[in-house]
Amino acid sequence: MKSRFLKDRLATAVLWSCMGAVLVILGGILVFLIVQGAGALSWEFFTQPPRDSMTKGGILTPLVGTVQLVLVAMAFAFPVGVLTAVYLNEYASGDRFTNILRLAVRSLAGVPSVVFGLFGLSFFVIFLKFGSSLLSAGLTLGCLALPVIVGASEAALKAVPQDYRDASYAMGATRWQTIRKVVLPAAFPAILTGGILSIGRVAGETAPIIFTGAAFFTPDIARSLFSQVMALPYHVLILATAGTNIDETRGIQYGTILVLLLVVLGITLTGVIWRARLRMRSSR
Amino acid sequence: MSRMKFQISNLNLYYGPTQALKDVSIDLPESSVTAFIGPSGCGKSTFLRCLNRMNDFIPRCRVDGRVLLDGTDIYAPGTDVISLRRRVGMVFQKPNPFPTSIFDNVAYGPRLHGVTDRSTLEGIVRQSLEGAALWDEVRDKLSSPALSLSGGQQQRLCIARAIAVQPEVLLMDEPTSALDPMSTARIEELVRELKTKYTVIIVTHNMQQAARISDLTAFFLLGEMVEAGPTQDIFTSPADRRTEDYITGRFG
Amino acid sequence: MKEAMKGDILPRRIISGFALTGMAIMIFILFFLVKESLPILRETSLLQILGGKEWYPTYAPPSFGMLPLITGSVAVTLLSALLAIPLSLGLAIFLSEACPRLLREFFKPTLEILGFLPSVVLGFIGMMVLAPWLQERFDLMTGLNLFNASVLMGIMIVPIVASIAEDSLSSVPDDLRDASYAMGATRWETTTRVVFPAALPGILEACLLGVMRAVGETMVVLMAAGGSAVIPKSVFDAVRPLTSTIAAEMGETPVGSGHYHALFFAGLLLFLFTWAINLFAARIEARGRRWRE
Numbered sequence A: 001m002k003s004r005f006l007k008d009r010l011a012t013a014v015l016w017s018c019m020g021a022v023l024v025i026l027g028g029i030l031v032f033l034i035v036q037g038a039g040a041l042s043w044e045f046f047t048q049p050p051r052d053s054m055t056k057g058g059i060l061t062p063l064v065g066t067v068q069l070v071l072v073a074m075a076f077a078f079p080v081g082v083l084t085a086v087y088l089n090e091y092a093s094g095d096r097f098t099n100i101l102r103l104a105v106r107s108l109a110g111v112p113s114v115v116f117g118l119f120g121l122s123f124f125v126i127f128l129k130f131g132s133s134l135l136s137a138g139l140t141l142g143c144l145a146l147p148v149i150v151g152a153s154e155a156a157l158k159a160v161p162q163d164y165r166d167a168s169y170a171m172g173a174t175r176w177q178t179i180r181k182v183v184l185p186a187a188f189p190a191i192l193t194g195g196i197l198s199i200g201r202v203a204g205e206t207a208p209i210i211f212t213g214a215a216f217f218t219p220d221i222a223r224s225l226f227s228q229v230m231a232l233p234y235h236v237l238i239l240a241t242a243g244t245n246i247d248e249t250r251g252i253q254y255g256t257i258l259v260l261l262l263v264v265l266g267i268t269l270t271g272v273i274w275r276a277r278l279r280m281r282s283s284r
Numbered sequence B: 001m002s003r004m005k006f007q008i009s010n011l012n013l014y015y016g017p018t019q020a021l022k023d024v025s026i027d028l029p030e031s032s033v034t035a036f037i038g039p040s041g042c043g044k045s046t047f048l049r050c051l052n053r054m055n056d057f058i059p060r061c062r063v064d065g066r067v068l069l070d071g072t073d074i075y076a077p078g079t080d081v082i083s084l085r086r087r088v089g090m091v092f093q094k095p096n097p098f099p100t101s102i103f104d105n106v107a108y109g110p111r112l113h114g115v116t117d118r119s120t121l122e123g124i125v126r127q128s129l130e131g132a133a134l135w136d137e138v139r140d141k142l143s144s145p146a147l148s149l150s151g152g153q154q155q156r157l158c159i160a161r162a163i164a165v166q167p168e169v170l171l172m173d174e175p176t177s178a179l180d181p182m183s184t185a186r187i188e189e190l191v192r193e194l195k196t197k198y199t200v201i202i203v204t205h206n207m208q209q210a211a212r213i214s215d216l217t218a219f220f221l222l223g224e225m226v227e228a229g230p231t232q233d234i235f236t237s238p239a240d241r242r243t244e245d246y247i248t249g250r251f252g
Numbered sequence C: 001m002k003e004a005m006k007g008d009i010l011p012r013r014i015i016s017g018f019a020l021t022g023m024a025i026m027i028f029i030l031f032f033l034v035k036e037s038l039p040i041l042r043e044t045s046l047l048q049i050l051g052g053k054e055w056y057p058t059y060a061p062p063s064f065g066m067l068p069l070i071t072g073s074v075a076v077t078l079l080s081a082l083l084a085i086p087l088s089l090g091l092a093i094f095l096s097e098a099c100p101r102l103l104r105e106f107f108k109p110t111l112e113i114l115g116f117l118p119s120v121v122l123g124f125i126g127m128m129v130l131a132p133w134l135q136e137r138f139d140l141m142t143g144l145n146l147f148n149a150s151v152l153m154g155i156m157i158v159p160i161v162a163s164i165a166e167d168s169l170s171s172v173p174d175d176l177r178d179a180s181y182a183m184g185a186t187r188w189e190t191t192t193r194v195v196f197p198a199a200l201p202g203i204l205e206a207c208l209l210g211v212m213r214a215v216g217e218t219m220v221v222l223m224a225a226g227g228s229a230v231i232p233k234s235v236f237d238a239v240r241p242l243t244s245t246i247a248a249e250m251g252e253t254p255v256g257s258g259h260y261h262a263l264f265f266a267g268l269l270l271f272l273f274t275w276a277i278n279l280f281a282a283r284i285e286a287r288g289r290r291w292r293e
Helices: A002-038 A043-047 A060-091 A096-110 A113-127 A134-158 A162-170 A175-203 A232-241 A250-283 B044-050 B081-087 B102-112 B118-131 B151-163 B181-194 B207-213 B231-236 B241-247 C009-037 C046-051 C067-098 C101-115 C119-137 C146-170 C174-182 C187-216 C219-224 C242-252 C258-292
Strands: B004-015 B018-029 B033-037 B061-069 B088-091 B169-173 B199-203 B216-221 B224-230
Touching: A002 A250, A002 C067, A002 C101, A002 C119, A002 C187, A043 A060, A043 A250, A060 A096, A060 A134, A060 A175, A060 A232, A060 A250, A060 C009, A096 A134, A096 C009, A096 C187, A096 C258, A113 A134, A113 C009, A113 C187, A113 C242, A113 C258, A134 A175, A134 C009, A162 A175, A175 A250, A175 C009, A232 A250, A232 C119, A232 C219, A250 C101, A250 C119, B004 B044, B004 B199, B018 B044, B018 B199, B018 B216, B033 B044, B033 B207, B044 B169, B044 B199, B044 B216, B081 B088, B088 B151, B088 C174, B102 B118, B102 B151, B102 C187, B118 B151, B151 B169, B151 B181, B151 C174, B181 B199, B181 B207, B207 B231, B216 B231, B216 B241, B224 B231, B224 B241, B231 B241, C009 C258, C046 C067, C067 C101, C067 C146, C067 C187, C067 C242, C067 C258, C101 C146, C119 C146, C119 C219, C146 C187, C146 C219, C174 C187, C187 C258, C219 C242, C242 C258
Parallel strands: B018 B224, B033 B199, B033 B216, B088 B169, B169 B199
Antiparallel strands: B004 B018, B004 B061, B216 B224
16 A cells, blocks of 8 residues: 555655656756857947858847848738638537638648748749748748647637627627727737747747848848848858858857847747736736 | 444544534444434535545545544544445546446446456446446446436446445445436435345435435534434424524525 | 628628638648659659668769668657656656646646757757767767667657656546545555556657657757667667758758659658647547547
8 A cells, every 4th residue: 555655655656756767958048159159249240241151240130030021021910810710709500611710720830841931932922923032931931920829819819708798799789899899909918929939939040041031141131022031040050050160150159049039038038927917917 | 223334523624724514423333324414514524525525636635533443543644545435435416427338337446456357347347337236227238338328327337336335334425316216216216225235425515305315314504513313303393493594594 | 691780791701711821721732742752753663762771862872761861750759758658757747646736837847848848959058968978878879879869859749748747647537536546546556557547648659749749850850869870780880860861951952853753752741740640649538528528
């Protein structure tokens, strides 16, 4: 009989050590990158473009490029994603069309990022003749973010109590008025949080932009949707695998990684904290 | 009346700063049915869960006082909660069969406690299902999912599951509140049979039920045990005004 | 449209139109993958692509045998799943069954943050930290190999598997746990015999979705797997999965060449493979839900 308790204790210890392992891995990676990369960070690092075949200078162009890519991606994916969720949660009636639509969104969520890259190349770059550009790469990232936004928005809409809708209908509001005046405002903070989290996802993606618009090097910030852009994650890849004098630019590499990490985790953390506060408020 | 199975004295229970049970003292005799009645939120279920320490799972829940089971304090430090719960079985308000087969549900407890032999298990399962008056209905489909049974059958399965480990006491927390009248009658009948072998303690919001099946009745109000005694006395000549008010339907 | 009210028809149409976008993208992806990969079948046979052991796409004449790439993908996927799934399930059980409530509010977001680490960062860690260590510790030709990539891939999929499995475990109703505890079961017995089996469909789904992610993940294998297109014989051999092949070679391939179409074919394989896993996972999950009701 004693062995049952021993087993229970042992299992509990193993479970705690699983969590411990994850904390060590995450903490180790973060601390290592901060220690290695902090030295490279300076005012110039953020305000100067790369110089001398990217062996010196800063990361202004890839940093701005990433922001531009995110903006394009979100301009496309956010409205489409939210409206898709509105359709699924407010209009859909469980018919065949809805089921297929749900299946499509779920399938889209599982498409490998490099396959999105291939799709972007054949559709945006070649078929629509956008060329290798900010627009093509941004839209490709948007396609990737779409299912994430749909998922988050649908959860947000589901959390709006049915009473709100009933109250609105009872006053003679149409469905669209109810959605626009009651449901969306109530769900909006949570939808926005989902959007923020999807930005965190998009900003760190590399594979979809390699052949749709990311540039090895551009001297200037992109001024048109049809120019190529540099992007932080791609910049990291280039510096680490195909740069000039890979070993001597380690400092810049670590610095770039750290900035990428700060951007992505900063956005993610904002989303996570915001969401936690929303939950706390709604549970009160 | 026979020997006392449970002797509870000065039991207090707190959820954080709020006190949910106030100074409850009562003795529960062996091989009888005791019913706890009272309006919802009066603490009767909480009290029931003190008897097999199921309240241990609630964070910030604190208990003081003495609960003696056969003379031993179950809240004494070093108490083996696991074997306590083996001796004090429980049936819950909502039928909660595991999503496995009927057989595996009943065999769950014996397996936990080390029975592996197939034919022994089969014997226990059969005995328990007979004890719960379910055997005739399920004898040919022991391997079908427990969730395919009706609500009343599921609850009897849960009773079978509880008695499969041969507990000494059976706690029942409003076991019929989620059931139809037919199933309820069936379970009440079963409770009357069970008391020959087990000490049954049942929480119910249904006073007729308490009157029909119990030997003793305790009335709870706002965390206090107002009155306890032979069921007949409680229902015909309650000593406390509040009990009378409740029983005659003036509140609750 | 029974309940259509005046003034509600136009918004409904517009929203349905937007909702179609996701479906359209899905159809376009499939269409363009097929359209761009079919021409390769004019150059070489399906059997040679799937069964050929030589991937020399730029030779004259080229050889498009994808077996080493497919093996590479499968090997990284299996090894990373082997490393990550036990840890993930441990985490899921920990968070759902054993973790004190307050700590949970901290640990769950931590796990989520781990899932947001960009894959290029993990690939970089593989190159800079894990590879030199492996090379020295095991006296290898290169630390960039199947094992390295699988460890990092494991880190990528742990948050996915753990969080989905945790959802599934947490959604097991408490009254089942109560029933088990009330019979004198320990927490571990309750977890393994009641909660885990009840959550099994969701847990299987979690594992499948983790595997799906591993099959499709690109940057980690591109940077840390070593990139040689041979069938691996040991966990320390370098591999070149389908994803990294596409990412590494598409940039330098003339549009419309045989190589270009072959890479699209590789993309089609990836797409179909991950899609199959995804649909299978959805099915398991749906069946599990029905069984619970």
